[in-house]
Amino acid sequence: MHAAVVHSFDTPPRYDTVDTPRPEGEHQVLVDVLAAGLHPRVRSSADGTHYTSDGTLPLIPGIDAVGRTPDGGLLYFVAPDDAPGTMAEQAVVDRRRAVALPPDTDPIAVAAAMNPAMSSWIALRRRVTLPSNARVLVLGATGSAGRLAVQIAKHLGAAHVVAAGRDPERLALLPDLGADETVSLSADPDRVAADLARTAADADVVIDYVWGPVAEQAMPALLTARPDRAKTLAWIQIGSMAGTELTLPSAYLRAADLRIMGSGQGSVSTAGILAELPSLAERITAGTFAVDPLTVPLAEVEKAWGGPTSPGQRIVLTPGA
CATH class of the missing domain: 3.90.180.10 (Medium-chain alcohol dehydrogenases, catalytic domain)
Known part of the structure; x- marks a missing residue:
């Protein structure tokens, strides 16, 4: 063959x-x-x-x-x-x-969407429980997986979704897919930090496809502006498009209820991943997501x-x- x-x-x-x-x-x-x-x-x-x-x-x-x-x-x-x-x-x-x-x-649509959609679908269903009226920040929202993460967070009940990404053309498309606010990650670092603090300081969940320097910058921006630091912030690390490492001062973990976790092969069992596939395939087949x-x-x-x-x-x- x-x-x-x-x-x-x-x-x-x-x-x-x-x-x-x-x-x-x-x-x-x-x-x-x-x-x-x-x-x-x-x-x-x-x-x-x-x-x-x-x-x-x-x-x-x-x-x-x-x-x-x-x-x-x-x-x-x-x-x-x-x-x-x-x-x-x-x-x-x-x-x-x-x-x-x-x-x-449509085999083409399912083949295109299942893998990128699976990352946030599994993260939001297996790694955390979204609270009522949840607020979600998607870091790396201009990639295919991030674009679907915006839609999936909304579909699963998030009341407010902030989409952050570098590509201005792709970022401009996200409000039509459910993003309530957008943040450009390609701006001056101080401006990025200020915009993240303004739009997502009270986030319940961060879906992170970028990691590296971007996450290293975003964490203190969110935590220092957080109205209630005892409110849990679940930081779900999925991808590392901006880098595989970051420096994490220990004070972040003491000064706020920051819970960093991964979502992927190993952190979620194969059985757990497979259990989520039928419901996701059903949504894609139904045309729920663009x-x-x-x-x-x-x-x-x-x-x-x-x-x-x-x-x-x-x-x-x-x-x-």
Whole structure:
């Protein structure tokens, strides 16, 4: 079969021929892949920088996809840990890591949205309990996951959502998706701190896709302006687009009820993640969240890897030339 294959962590995957994988055990089935999303998580696996990477090459990238079973069923699935990735004409599915989809589901939309939506959906349902009239700050709201996080926070009951990001064009789109206020992270640092203090000092939850210097700047801005420092601020670290480290003075943890946690593989069990997939797939299928996929043939994976996208778009690879 044909697949995207990573031969070096320094170069994009290329369209290549590989052996068709074989299902093993009663729970596995071989499916025809209809659509696989090109997510940041996929990119980090393909360049060897993700924390789960073991350095093994060659590899087929792709962590999830929509596929069709031999009996015609439609599935969204997360690839088994010990199986090749999903950017291929066929893939092995463990039915325990799959969600059945209605026959009229748009595979492209589900492949585009499930992974980026999953990060905030799981964070807000598994890592914290949103209080009544919750106020949420999304740091990194101009990325695909952040854009969906704004919508998901609102959908799950947040009364007030502040969207903070760097890209001005993408930031301007977010009020139409549910953001009550926006903050530019590309302004002068003092201005950023003042804007975050003004709009989000009373936040209950921060969904953080950036970390690094941005979070290091945002934390004191929020905490020093907080009207009630004993009110819990749940800081959920999901991504590290601005950096993998920050300096955290110990006083922050004593002077306010700041609770820093992560949300991802390991901090949430596989069973916990899988339990959330059916309800999220249902919302995406129903069109609850705005999704803008850019479809690219799998044969053009090398070109797609570095190709530009418009604000809010997610590349989805489809099999065939």
